[in-house]
Amino acid sequence: MGRKLLIHNDKVPGINTYEVYRAHGGYASVEKALKTMQPDQVTEEVKKSGLRGRGGAGFPTGMKWSFLAKPEGVPRYLVCNADESEPGTFKDRYLMEKIPHALIEGMITSSFALGAKTSYIYIRGEYFYVARIVEKAIAEAYAAGWLGKNILGTDFSHDCYVQVGGGAYICGEETALLESLEGKRGNPRIKPPFPAVAGLWGCPTVVNNVETIAAVVPIVNMGGEEYAKIGVGKSTGTKLISASGHINKPGVYEIELGITVEDFIYSDEYCGGIRNGKKLKAVVAGGSSVPILPTELILRTAKGEPRLMTYESLSDGGFITGTMLGSGGFIAMDEDTSIVKNLFTFSRFYHHESCGQCSPCREGTGWMEKILQKFLNGTANESDVDLLWDIQSKIEGKTICPLGEAAAWPVAAAIRHFKQEFIDIARSKKFVDISHYDRLNKLVRA
Amino acid sequence: MKVTIDGIEIDVPKGTTILEAARMIGPEVAPPTMCYYSKLKTSGGYCRTCIVKVTQGSTANPNPMPKPVASCRTEVMDGMVVENTINKEVLEARKGVVEFLLMNHPLDCPICDQAGECHLQDLGYEHGAANTRYEFPRREFEKIDIGKYVQLHMTRCIMCFRCVKVAEQLTDNRVHGVMHRGDAAEISTYIENVIENEFSGNVIDVCPVGALTDKTFRFKSRVWFTKPVDASCDCKKCSGKVRLWLKGNDVLRVTARKDQWGEVEEFICNECRFERKNTADWKIEGPSPIHRSSVISQNHYNHLNELKVQVMKQQKALGFMDINKRP
Ligand SMILES: Cc1cc2nc3c(=O)[nH]c(=O)nc-3n(C[C@H](O)[C@H](O)[C@H](O)COP(=O)(O)O)c2cc1C
Ligand code: SF4
Ligand code: SF4
Ligand code: SF4
Ligand code: FES
Numbered sequence: 130m131g132r133k134l135l136i137h138n139d140k141v142p143g144i145n146t147y148e149v150y151r152a153h154g155g156y157a158s159v160e161k162a163l164k165t166m167q168p169d170q171v172t173e174e175v176k177k178s179g180l181r182g183r184g185g186a187g188f189p190t191g192m193k194w195s196f197l198a199k200p201e202g203v204p205r206y207l208v209c210n211a212d213e214s215e216p217g218t219f220k221d222r223y224l225m226e227k228i229p230h231a232l233i234e235g236m237i238t239s240s241f242a243l244g245a246k247t248s249y250i251y252i253r254g255e256y257f258y259v260a261r262i263v264e265k266a267i268a269e270a271y272a273a274g275w276l277g278k279n280i281l282g283t284d285f286s287h288d289c290y291v292q293v294g295g296g297a298y299i300c301g302e303e304t305a306l307l308e309s310l311e312g313k314r315g316n317p318r319i320k321p322p323f324p325a326v327a328g329l330w331g332c333p334t335v336v337n338n339v340e341t342i343a344a345v346v347p348i349v350n351m352g353g354e355e356y357a358k359i360g361v362g363k364s365t366g367t368k369l370i371s372a373s374g375h376i377n378k379p380g381v382y383e384i385e386l387g388i389t390v391e392d393f394i395y396s397d398e399y400c401g402g403i404r405n406g407k408k409l410k411a412v413v414a415g416g417s418s419v420p421i422l423p424t425e426l427i428l429r430t431a432k433g434e435p436r437l438m439t440y441e442s443l444s445d446g447g448f449i450t451g452t453m454l455g456s457g458g459f460i461a462m463d464e465d466t467s468i469v470k471n472l473f474t475f476s477r478f479y480h481h482e483s484c485g486q487c488s489p490c491r492e493g494t495g496w497m498e499k500i501l502q503k504f505l506n507g508t509a510n511e512s513d514v515d516l517l518w519d520i521q522s523k524i525e526g527k528t529i530c531p532l533g534e535a536a537a538w539p540v541a542a543a544i545r546h547f548k549q550e551f552i553d554i555a556r557s558k559k560f561v562d563i564s565h566y567d568r569l570n571k572l573v574r575a
Numbered sequence: 576m577k578v579t580i581d582g583i584e585i586d587v588p589k590g591t592t593i594l595e596a597a598r599m600i601g602p603e604v605a606p607p608t609m610c611y612y613s614k615l616k617t618s619g620g621y622c623r624t625c626i627v628k629v630t631q632g633s634t635a636n637p638n639p640m641p642k643p644v645a646s647c648r649t650e651v652m653d654g655m656v657v658e659n660t661i662n663k664e665v666l667e668a669r670k671g672v673v674e675f676l677l678m679n680h681p682l683d684c685p686i687c688d689q690a691g692e693c694h695l696q697d698l699g700y701e702h703g704a705a706n707t708r709y710e711f712p713r714r715e716f717e718k719i720d721i722g723k724y725v726q727l728h729m730t731r732c733i734m735c736f737r738c739v740k741v742a743e744q745l746t747d748n749r750v751h752g753v754m755h756r757g758d759a760a761e762i763s764t765y766i767e768n769v770i771e772n773e774f775s776g777n778v779i780d781v782c783p784v785g786a787l788t789d790k791t792f793r794f795k796s797r798v799w800f801t802k803p804v805d806a807s808c809d810c811k812k813c814s815g816k817v818r819l820w821l822k823g824n825d826v827l828r829v830t831a832r833k834d835q836w837g838e839v840e841e842f843i844c845n846e847c848r849f850e851r852k853n854t855a856d857w858k859i860e861g862p863s864p865i866h867r868s869s870v871i872s873q874n875h876y877n878h879l880n881e882l883k884v885q886v887m888k889q890q891k892a893l894g895f896m897d898i899n900k901r902p
Contacts, residue, residue, distance in 0.1 A: 488622050488676050523671030527671070
């Protein structure tokens with residue numbers, strides 16, 4: 130059994146309540162930090178831990194914190210990104226739903242390190258019931274004195290608020306999130322300036338993912354060095370993986386970074402193998418935005434080494450033969466899966482979620498979806514594959530925010546590894562049934 | 576700060592953007608712009624036509640920037656090296672942007688008031704491809720009258736956000752400008768509220784395409800059949816420095832004066848723009864400088880005749896058939 134640091138208590142009855150959480154050692158990190166450490170020491174421990182952002186980009190958290198500008202007399206903010214909308218990712222919801230106090234404890238300890246008197250948890254609109262759970266936990270934390278004025282009798286005071294989003298994927302992009310939090314339209318900002326210098330209300334701000342913030346709790350409790358012993362190389366600690374698709378046991382798993390992908394898919398501790406004895410065809414390893422890989426390449430790198438669940442190993446080979454750990458949305462597809470149909474679903478999503486600020490993403494995402502629709506309608510030509518390739522290349526790297534890339538990469542990877550499938554469909558002129566989307570649309574609108 | 580653009584070095588003050596530095600060198604190296612507007616704060620960054628490649632970040636950090644950057648929103652660093660017209664990758668990417676901008680565009684230039692002074696036409700001509708690869712129905716919207724003087728034809732809008740910035744920065748009473756998102760985004764009719772404002776007419780001038788047009792001028796004439804002259808008046812609300820577009824002695828249209836980059840020199844008030852339509856209202860200063868490559872300059876200026884003579888000489892020297900004798 131791998132070590133668990135975040136959701137080890139998820140099955141404890143009542144762990145969502147303050148009393149049970151506290152009885153299981155909750156809020157120890159706040160006590161330790163406030164009573165025995167200086168803010169900079171906390172940041173130092175996070176640096177030593179090697180923790181990397183769990184929201185997708187994998188940026189070293191300690192470094193991000195140390196970039197935070199600290200001008201005199203200007204408030205600083207910590208904002209928790211709980212907008213989790215990447216298809217295939219649902220770990221933050223699990224954590225907040227099961228152990229909401231883990232996030233709040235992390236918020237307090239992290240805010241102490243950053244010198245933030247106020248923090249916000251920006252929760253995805255569709256997670257309204259999760260917002261209630263978190264709000265209740267915040268109320269409990271206030272009642273028990275972990276939030277509010279002079280926490281534990283020190284001169285550290287802190288307020289934490291929940292803000293529910295309107296349900297747009299783009300509001301997960303950190304600057305769009307800040308705009309939305311300020312009550313504006315959730316359009317990504319043009320960077321620089323970065324949030325660390327001018328974030329919320331123009332003040333220095335750190336934006337971190339739910340899991341990143343929750344991981345600060347064990348780091349402070351056990352010490353950064355101890356945490357860094359888990360994992361391989363620059364991928365330290367544990368990571369929540371949202372496993373979905375054609376596997377026997379879909380769900381949220383906490384893994385030690387460094388186990389093999391093969392182990393993760395086939396062992397009983399995790400996914401338990403492919404459903405109905407089928408063969409694995411492909412995996413999207415880090416949420417819908419990251420490149421899809423065929424079985425050969427997800428289990429082994431191009432060099433033939435076993436692929437590990439780490440930032441480095443998954444991206445070994447670049448985009449030609451590798452992918453990314455991303456947010457840890459692990460989607461497995463069996464041999465019966467149509468890559469083209471799956472890609473259509475993704476492209477449809479990005480088209481729907483583009484904010485429309487910049488031309489390549491606004492126009493290109495819709496175009497790609499329309500062409501993919503042609504494949505499903507049985508009206509595509511072989512040349513449409515090349516056209517798709519060209520369009521994605523003209524979006525990638527030319528947009529304001531990474532949503533453009535998120536839309537382009539899956540198209541590029543599907544063509545790179547499964548071109549023949551596109552060509553076969555184009556030649557066969559077969560109609561692929563996607564009427565369930567229409568039914569879904571109707572349900573959503575009803 | 577020293578910056579090199581397409582091999583030409585220039586010294587610029589700190590805080591200058593790559594685009595402004597390129598404009599200082601001259602139009603040969605200046606990237607095209609569809610959304611940036613030097614007179615509007617926070618403009619630029621959206622259309623991506625001005626993207627360039629930074630092959631050396633600065634003297635201190637000589638690494639190239641991994642992705643092409645929007646030159647209008649990227650400040651120069653000392654020792655930066657930038658490639659625009661000499662970089663194939665940039666030109667290819669720009670072609671892609673033009674294709675995206677034209678993809679859902681109606682291209683109904685023959686019935687569009689903007690034709691002849693349209694930045695999208697110029698852009699498409701210079702950087703676009705001859706054919707479109709887009710085969711699907713194009714986006715369409717109803718025309719909307721936003722007040723007495725301005726019409727919004729969203730179908731032609733390229734979402735440059737300039738009108739939104741004008742509304743935000745020149746007029747009060749206005750917060751929102753865009754509704755919906757992605758390719759369904761549109762300039763909001765909220766703008767109707769603003770049309771009462773004395774400077775609202777400037778949205779027409781900043782609009783690079785024929786999405787916002789002057790209702791007092793609509794369909795009166797093709798711009799190249801009118802003659803632009805610079806004129807002024809004693810206006811209490813604005814500088815009173817305008818451009819009149821004449822046909823005979825009739826003032827068909829009043830606009831602000833525009834500079835070399837197609838940007839308004841000074842914003843003008845609605846009274847000057849929409850109400851003063853008599854030559855008697857104005858002190859005429861003389862013909863407006865119009866670039867000779869512009870269709871508007873046709874038939875207006877003598878230098879065109881000189882140019883024609885020059886071209887004919889050249890062509891004769893190269894053994895071409897006489898321009899006037901071609902079938
Ligand atoms: C389109 C888009 C959507 C994103 N959605 C999320 C999200 O739902 N949750 C999240 O934590 N990060 C999301 N991110 C990443 C954030 O911008 C940011 O990198 C992250 O919140 C930083 O936190 P971390 O360093 O703790 O990972 C998204 C990025 C983009 C471009
Ligand atoms: S890349 Fe897409 S989502 Fe991001 S700013 Fe541009 S249009 Fe908006
Ligand atoms: S806006 Fe420009 S390109 Fe579009 S129809 Fe009018 S003149 Fe033509
Ligand atoms: S209406 Fe004109 S100025 Fe306004 S966003 Fe559209 S193209 Fe730009
Ligand atoms: S002019 Fe620079 S992005 Fe539009």
